[in-house]
Amino acid sequence: MATRSAAHSGQNGSNDNTVNLSDPAETARYIENMARELGGLATESGLGFLAFLLRMVEDDAGxxxxxxxSPAKPSG
Structure with missing residues (x-):
């Protein structure tokens, strides 16, 4: 299987966190963090149902x- 990776931009926009997408635990943690960020955007935009769905994704991925x-990583 080929190794895949994704760069995750931090809040300052730097790509300082590369995720090994061949590792299911790391991939799930990455999805959890992305869902958390997207859920925050949905909440701020008044998109309650989308925020709800993204919270479910965040919880399941975690x-x-x-x-x-994969150990829990602090958000932010």
Missing amino acids: ATAKERG
Whole structure:
């Protein structure tokens, strides 16, 4: 299987966090963080149902990452 990675931009816009997408736990943690960020945007924009759905994605991805052995990372 080929190794895939994604650069995750921090709040300052720098690509300082590369995610190994071949690792299911890291991928789940990445999805959790992206869902958290998108959920915040949805909430700020008054898109309640989208925010709700993204919160469900965030929760499920976090549980999956924990199940697969990826430690929780602080948001931000």
